Amino acid sequence: MEPWVSDLLAWYRSRERPMPWRGHPDPYAVWVSEIMLQQTQVETVRPYFTRFLAAFPDIPALAAAEDEPLLKAWEGLGYYTRVRNLRKAAQLLMAEHGGTLPRTVEGLRALPGVGDYTAAAIASICFGLPVPVVDGNVARVFARRNLLDGDFHKPAPRRALADWLTPHIAASGAPAAFNQAMMDLGAQVCTPRNPRCEDCPLRPTCQAAEQGRQADFPAPPPAKALPERTGAALLLRDARGRLLLAKHPGDRLLAGFWELPDPDALPFPKPKRTRRLGLYRQTFTHFRLTLEIRAAKPLPDSPALPEGFCWADDPAALPLTTAARKILAAHAASTPAH
Ligand code: SF4
Structure with missing residues (x-):
């Protein structure tokens, strides 16, 4: 022994x-x-x-x-x-x-x-x-x-x-x-x-x-290589200063939460000019997300919206995705309501 x-x-x-x-x-x-x-x-x-x-x-x-x-x-x-x-x-x-x-x-x-x-x-x-x-x-x-x-x-x-x-x-x-x-x-x-x-x-x-x-010791398990997902998030207000939000589509985790819309998936013609404000990155359990944050000038009117979109007077009062919450905290000032 x-x-x-x-x-x-x-x-x-x-x-x-x-x-x-x-x-x-x-x-x-x-x-x-x-x-x-x-x-x-x-x-x-x-x-x-x-x-x-x-x-x-x-x-x-x-x-x-x-x-x-x-x-x-x-x-x-x-x-x-x-x-x-x-x-x-x-x-x-x-x-x-x-x-x-x-x-x-x-x-x-x-x-x-x-x-x-x-x-x-x-x-x-x-x-x-x-x-x-x-x-x-x-x-x-x-x-x-x-x-x-x-x-x-x-x-x-x-x-x-x-x-x-x-x-x-x-x-x-x-x-x-x-x-x-x-x-x-x-x-x-x-x-x-x-x-x-x-x-x-x-x-x-x-x-x-x-x-x-x-x-x-013991060595931590090697970090998993997570798949990358990319997209864009648009900050856009209507003539009354309300922010456009889209309801997250049927994902178990985020279903029902509101997010900033993808500029390519708007329910009305995309604004001609948008400017880039930066990137947002978030790591989820199964993927890494990178969103390009863009902003457009407020619209001259308030187009009617189909289900799944809203003009939000007070976005903070709604359930927001983490991405939307953080982007708004960092960039809301870039799209003044008036
Ligand atoms: S076995 Fe663990 S507790 Fe014991 S001396 Fe080594 S490191 Fe310290």
Whole structure:
């Protein structure tokens, strides 16, 4: 066993966090806790875990659970697919495994709702199998300790890290403690921002801490190349000083919001002369938008408008797209009402 492994275990044993599921003799309880912890903080899970086990104390009880009490016991924890999968898995265990959890990673992994992480957690904690848990927290610890560059959102770098950890967890002789130590270290010490290196058992061998480069690891995922969309936004007033607005067409995100119209899509002939005021840029989740901002002289009249357009006395009183709001804030003075 390498010294960092014994340091990790000694650290874990000296400060073990009491949790109702830790040290629980029943694999069923560990399984329930791991499913609850998938998207939820330890402190939130605590009371739910106790109540759930009181309501459904074992696999047969869970397999036979009715919808209403089951959802009630999970109410407030969210991600309800988790509890539905839990019952589905319990029914499968009753039908095919004699009502007990399989004692292999593959068997656990085959249960609904059980991924690599949860299978490794149950296998190590309940059955002492040397299978490392690797999630974002654990990846961060070892990306820093070993100066690893990979994008740990992807399966390949996670698998490579799991392969590297496997002989160490095997040599530790204490897979349950090893994995739980890594979980605690990632969640509480080697935090995304301001890791507490002075309290970390891996400090003596941590290369990022040695080089003061904790913030460089793990590397952020590469920025996606977003498609570019371009367009134009026209500032145009009528004879009464009202601003022309167009209703954004049926896009789920912006439907119903008002925006500055595209000069090529006006409901009346386009003004002969417009002048360029600048560019507006905005990044959305799925694309980058660049609008050329143009202004025209106020019209001599107030043409009637079809649906989807309006002459706005007070644009700020309407729901505006961010682009319209920002362009107006920056350029309204360029198109004085009178
Ligand atoms: S020494 Fe600091 S950066 Fe390195 S693993 Fe520990 S907490 Fe993380």
